[in-house]
Amino acid sequence: MNEVKLSIVIHTEEEFDWSGGFSAKNNQVTHAKELFAMCEDMFAIGCKITFALDYAFVDSEQGQWFIERIKKQYPNDIEFAAHLHPWVTPPLQHEDNEFIEERLSYPGNLSREIEYNKLSVLTEKITEVTGVRPVVYLAGRYGVGQNTHEILSSLGYSIDLSITPFTDYSYQDGPDFSDYDNLPQTISGVTCLTHNAGYISRLDGFSDWLNVAPQNLQRFNKNIFGKVLLKLLGVQRVRLSAEGFSPKQMDLLFQSLSRVGVKHFIYSFHSSTSKLNCSPYSKNEKTHTHFLTNNLAFLKSIPNSVKSLVIDES
Numbered sequence: 001m002n003e004v005k006l007s008i009v010i011h012t013e014e015e016f017d018w019s020g021g022f023s024a025k026n027n028q029v030t031h032a033k034e035l036f037a038m039c040e041d042m043f044a045i046g047c048k049i050t051f052a053l054d055y056a057f058v059d060s061e062q063g064q065w066f067i068e069r070i071k072k073q074y075p076n077d078i079e080f081a082a083h084l085h086p087w088v089t090p091p092l093q094h095e096d097n098e099f100i101e102e103r104l105s106y107p108g109n110l111s112r113e114i115e116y117n118k119l120s121v122l123t124e125k126i127t128e129v130t131g132v133r134p135v136v137y138l139a140g141r142y143g144v145g146q147n148t149h150e151i152l153s154s155l156g157y158s159i160d161l162s163i164t165p166f167t168d169y170s171y172q173d174g175p176d177f178s179d180y181d182n183l184p185q186t187i188s189g190v191t192c193l194t195h196n197a198g199y200i201s202r203l204d205g206f207s208d209w210l211n212v213a214p215q216n217l218q219r220f221n222k223n224i225f226g227k228v229l230l231k232l233l234g235v236q237r238v239r240l241s242a243e244g245f246s247p248k249q250m251d252l253l254f255q256s257l258s259r260v261g262v263k264h265f266i267y268s269f270h271s272s273t274s275k276l277n278c279s280p281y282s283k284n285e286k287t288h289t290h291f292l293t294n295n296l297a298f299l300k301s302i303p304n305s306v307k308s309l310v311i312d313e314s
């Protein structure tokens with residue numbers, strides 16, 4: 001078995017205007033063909049793919065076509081996980097065309113009962129359509145809350161992929177992960193692997209130092225000299241995703257996190273980015289082509305022996 005693993009996780013969901021509010025009407029899936037073509041290019045270079053499915057995708061005609069076809073053609077290279085977008089998942093709390101408050105778009109902000117009921121319906125739906133009960137979870141908008149892991153545990157989930165280190169969504173009522181690093185942890189019996197994000201800079205040692213402890217960057221940001229130094233050292237926060245990041249940036253992050261002890265990496269993007277003009281990262285020809293090229297370039301640089309599903313049977 002390899003010491004380091006990288007899993008590709010696709011947020012497999014409907015297309016919608018990410019800044020246009022959240023309603024149950026946002027449930028169109030028209031990108032299945034483009035997603036399939038993109039995945040074929042990835043399988044051709046040795047990738048294995050985890051599809052974190054949300055209710056709208058699994059419930060759609062195109063989504064079901066995609067699941068059936070990918071299962072048939074690549075049975076050993078895929079797995080299915082669950083991805084909860086509360087605004088499209090029954091039991092719905094609002095009228096179809098009503099917009100919900102942004103706070104309630106994060107599943108972890110729902111009452112325990114509503115979060116449990118929605119996750120339970122989603123789990124059953126995925127089991128029915130894919131034939132396999134999911135044990136890997138990714139919260140919509142990374143929105144885990146105080147009840148989430150206990151609920152996951154009670155529904156038979158063993159792995160959560162929602163924590164995104166060094167990232168704070170509290171300005172829009174989402175979770176605050178500022179104090180998290182990229183190492184795994186266990187919460188209520190659920191193993192939490194992080195959606196990797198961290199720092200790169202001109203000096204490897206400095207990047208590693210920033211990535212080992214969230215407080216290190218905060219210390220520099222407290223005064224003007226620290227801020228100037230961060231600029232001089234070219235410090236950038238990067239996600240392990242071709243959505244907005246280059247192969248070079250992702251490679252530097254991958255190398256730094258490897259050095260500070262991360263063993264299982266999560267690389268991710270959204271299914272809708274596979275089709276032109278279906279996500280903010282594919283809104284024109286140029287950004288879309290960039291995304292497709294950067295995705296393949298980065299994944300080609302990862303040895304095939306490192307590419308792994310989240311649940312690794314080997």
Ligand SMILES: [Zn+2]
Binds near residue numbers: 011013083140
């Ligand atoms: Zn999502």
